[in-house]
Amino acid sequence: MRTNDSDRGRTTGQLRDFARTRDLFEIPRGIVYFDGNSLGPLPRDAVEKVRRVMVDQWGHELVLAWNTAGWFAQPRRVGDRIARLIGAESGSVTMGDTLSIKVYQALASAIEMNPQRRVILSDVGNFPSDLYMAQGLISSLNQGHQLKLVTPERVEESIDTDVAILMLTEVDYRTGRRHDMARLTAKAHARGALVIWDLAHSVGAFPVDLASAGADFAVGCTYKFLNGGPGAPAFIYVAPRHAERARPALSGWMGHDKPFAFTKHYVAASGVERMRVGTPPVLALAALEASLDIWDQVDLDALRDRSIELGDLLIALVEGCCSQLRLVSPRVACERGSQVSFAFDRGYAAMQALIARGVIGDFRAPDIMRFGICPLYNGEEDIRKAAAAIDEVINGCVFSRPEYQVENAVT
């Protein structure tokens, strides 16, 4: 699944040793952070980067900064930096909005590109918002489309010639189970379906290779492993072979061929630019750019190797002390993303007790304790601390204490 050096998807980079990269992030002393698959930590340089954009550009250049500071080109510029991380062709990724909006855009375009069929196939491990956006679109269209959900294991056998679109999140947000992108994409294409990949838990977790897999569309967020900040902008990829014919359903002025001609009729811009909608979120993109200053250097193969070592170690240590926890992530490393999840019926309370001990993971209903691993700031010491805390909380029945019996909070 790895890409060779080329103009796209170069996985190599000078940053192969992650022993000191933790210092690039603001993580409070004593905290072991395993929730970068929900919200990545603050890159230290992002504070100054955003301040400079606010003061030097917005403050001093005012509206002129749209040109002088290159704000209009920012979504494409940032998109090209994301492209390397996901094996996408240069110029095939743009930024903006949220992941849910990008799912809608990809799906709305794809549906029109396969007009004879009515089935959108997904799985029950997809992130709910992706399913909700599909449901909303189907209801709006009122053309008899159907969202068919199967278990992740049955996706491959369910790809038949009724399927218009295969819409999947590559890595399951709860279990970390990873789909085989290349294999499923090939099967979908063989059956005449288009494929949309949600890379929310893939980008920054391991090398992705969209182009080699032949993906039609892909979308993702940047606030998880990419550390772009809370509510950081999303990205969308359109395969270059589709980019001139994919009709943008959300046809905003920034995706117009000539936005500043202010004509009354929409004409789609060339390529992925047409997937831009409104005014780009400049400050949020600036924070993300600071994080990409790190990511630009990262050797994705080395990162993946280290992630697997750390994940395997966590599994071994936890299974060695806590039989009460059941591994729900794939044991085989290549079949999972960069997280390890355990099921435990008192998981919410147990996670609260871990957080009180400075080990921050999270909980997903009904019973899943998640530990996201990012080698940029997680090392072996973190894994050992987490395992020790899990041992204490589970075997000491700490989770039974009254202070942890609170109602599930929103995260």
Next chain:
Amino acid sequence: MRTNDSDRGRTTGQLRDFARTRDLFEIPRGIVYFDGNSLGPLPRDAVEKVRRVMVDQWGHELVLAWNTAGWFAQPRRVGDRIARLIGAESGSVTMGDTLSIKVYQALASAIEMNPQRRVILSDVGNFPSDLYMAQGLISSLNQGHQLKLVTPERVEESIDTDVAILMLTEVDYRTGRRHDMARLTAKAHARGALVIWDLAHSVGAFPVDLASAGADFAVGCTYKFLNGGPGAPAFIYVAPRHAERARPALSGWMGHDKPFAFTKHYVAASGVERMRVGTPPVLALAALEASLDIWDQVDLDALRDRSIELGDLLIALVEGCCSQLRLVSPRVACERGSQVSFAFDRGYAAMQALIARGVIGDFRAPDIMRFGICPLYNGEEDIRKAAAAIDEVINGCVFSRPEYQVENAVT
């Protein structure tokens, strides 16, 4: 059009004298800024506010800040502060995405609420992106809807019983011409149409009274007069009488009744919360909150009075020296927003020459020179400086110099 004190739309405030409010903004020495109707200037406190959210919340609280720092409730909290400025009921406004997306949401919901009709009526003075979004939605729906465009003057007479939705921007982005919201809304309702108001050039320009006008939906951006920053999040208003039945087309998880139950089927949240889509843009909302710290204090009636004085003065001074410029904004103050526009066939070059002299307005094709006025940072001295610079540029034929004969730039 003004609202009395009540739980909604209180236009009064302690800030009635704007002599020293310019110091609340970062505007470079020597610059006269008349482009707050494109991008408002940086509120000085926004830099520290964003820094604190980045360091103290994102940095120190990490993912826990979603609860501890109240990030989940931020769109509604900010929406309630916008509500006062637009005469909206408390709890009827939420934040997120871009204005184009919000237009799409309002229109998609409204179309389903008036299913027997097919005409969406708008005018050629509407902002192009609003028209583009309607065109995109109509194309997706493929149900025979028609976007009918008339001149602004003919909107009222064109509201007939074929019209499903009247979709207007209250203030014309080029001329500043202001529609009569209450009158047009009443006529539309009398003919069985729903109304969507785009308040991009209204909010922060004068008191708006959505509730008294009986508007059905409204949308707006916050980077113009509200000074929320480049690409700041948009808002959407849904009249409380519609809020439980408006189906959200963009049905993302943040608009779900129970986002963290992670169920597979979308159930719309109660009220305007259903118009939330994806993860809220926390950093961008933080910058906006700093600006709203000022806006919370502003007496909107006093602001409007001052805006009219300054606009009338600019018109008088420019007309007194430059007959070459033709006023295209309404001469009667109550019929215009907070901008003054002149047509001039060499307008682009003339505006470049003004900008070179530190007077920043902007240009809109084909020949419009715009001057947006915000009494929070524009005073009489600004108006006199601008008029003197216009005199020099126009009567000295400065615009003919080679350095101003560049191609129109993107803004």
